Amino acid sequence: MNRIFSVIIIFLIINNVVFSQINYKDYFDVQTLRIDFMHCGNNLKESAYLEQIVQEPFWGGSKETLIDPFNYGEYRVMVYDSVSSKLIYSRGFGCLFREWQITAEAKKIERSFYESVICPYPKKTVKVVIESRDKKNNFSELLSLTINPKDYFIKKEKGSGFKSFKVLSSGIPSKSIDIVLIPDGYTEKEMIKFRVDAHRFTEYLFNCSPFKEYKNKFNIRAVEAISVESGPDIPKDSIWRNTVVSTSFYTFNSERYLMTYDIKAVRDIASIVPYDQIYILVNSDKYGGGGIYNFYNVCSSNHKASEFVFTHEFGHGFAALADEYYTSDVSYNDYFDLTVEPFQPNITTLVDFESKWKEMVNENTPVPTPSIPENYDKIGAFEGGGYVAKGIYRPMYNCSMKSQIVDKFCPVCKKAIEDMILVYTK
Secondary structure (H helix, E strand, O other): HHHHHHHHHHHHHHHHHHOOOOHHHHHEEEEEEEEEEEEEEEEOEEEEEEEEEEEOOOOOOOOOOOOOOOOOOOOOEEEEOOHHHHHHHHEOOOOOOHHHHOHHHHHHHOOOEEEEEEEEEEEOEEEEEEEEEEOOEEEEEEEOOOOOOOOOOOOOOOOOOEEEEEEEOOOOOOOOEEEEEEEOOOOOOHHHHHHHHHHHHHHHHHHOOOOOHHHEEEEEEEEOOOOOOOOOOHHOOOOHHHOOOOOOOEEEOOOEOOOOOOHHHHHHHHHHOOEEEEEEEEOOOOOOOEEOOEEEEEEOOOOOHHHHHHHHHHHHHOOOOOOOOOOOOOOOOOOOOOOOOOOOOOOOOOHHHOOOOOHOOOOOOOOOOOOOOHHHHHHHHHHEOOEEEEEEEEOOOOOOOOOOOOOOOOOOHHHHHHHHHHHOOO
């Protein structure tokens, strides 16, 4: 008992040091610093080049948890005080480029992707480093910049000029999770529909556990971004539409993968309100969507399965949850290095199961866990997940991250989401 008590005290002390070492007002102002860059390469190499630096008017993130406690994401942004070299901000994130790297096309050609990261706006000169994680979980420098916040080349243009409205208002941005909803493929005449859809999808989110238990921790705002034409691009059907953020089905030639490459437009529109998470609602009755951790989320608005897609994709974008299915048109054989633990909280290689959800597994449940009916309601380690049939394990036989089921996040996924909510709202 004394040993357990001592471990708890040490844990609390360590975490108190981590979370109290940075006083927001000592280093940061009320705005956001946005760094746009070109991410280039092929399946074997990558590089990044500065495109522009922007000052956005609001910082919507936490002012307490400035150092990332999770270590999720294929990439991370690290901000250092230029004088003391002290780490004053960090966050993990994902991007389209990394997903493209494992496609067949990446083996044939080199491409560039417009990408973007944000952090609180510094009061003094900082060093910003964007790092890339390899398959062994080692990070290396991708881009390093020294940024003087008084540099007159930092753009301070005022947003997009679109109007915004509040869907849900629960508290101040720094102690809430702030979601901005952006429409794509909604014309001026369809803005009334977008307003209705914004409220409908907000209801979808809070129909789902554990989001509904923390509804009072969320702010949701929507921007009335008007498209010239209705609906998204559908390349295979030769449908090309003039829309405000240029969403398209068939991303990476996967029919249901509905994403956009126009990150600049997305960020410019989002910037007129405080935000932590960006969600794009696409005016389409075709099934599809996508979500990338701390990047953006997408869902088509008119399909019968849109409620499932909306929360499933938010699991990716908000909590870094992995897909738990492994038999589909996006299956990969070399997605993970099976000799190390993946960073995603809901899959494991069993290399370091103690760092995942082992403590949630009953001592009588075998690991690996056979996929037989008597185990379907148990937490265990079921083989198959993360697009991989062998060597990757998921927490339960079924979950909203595996199958098209509404409000069925397993206990492990729920805990990951809850942990993220509590960090955002500390």
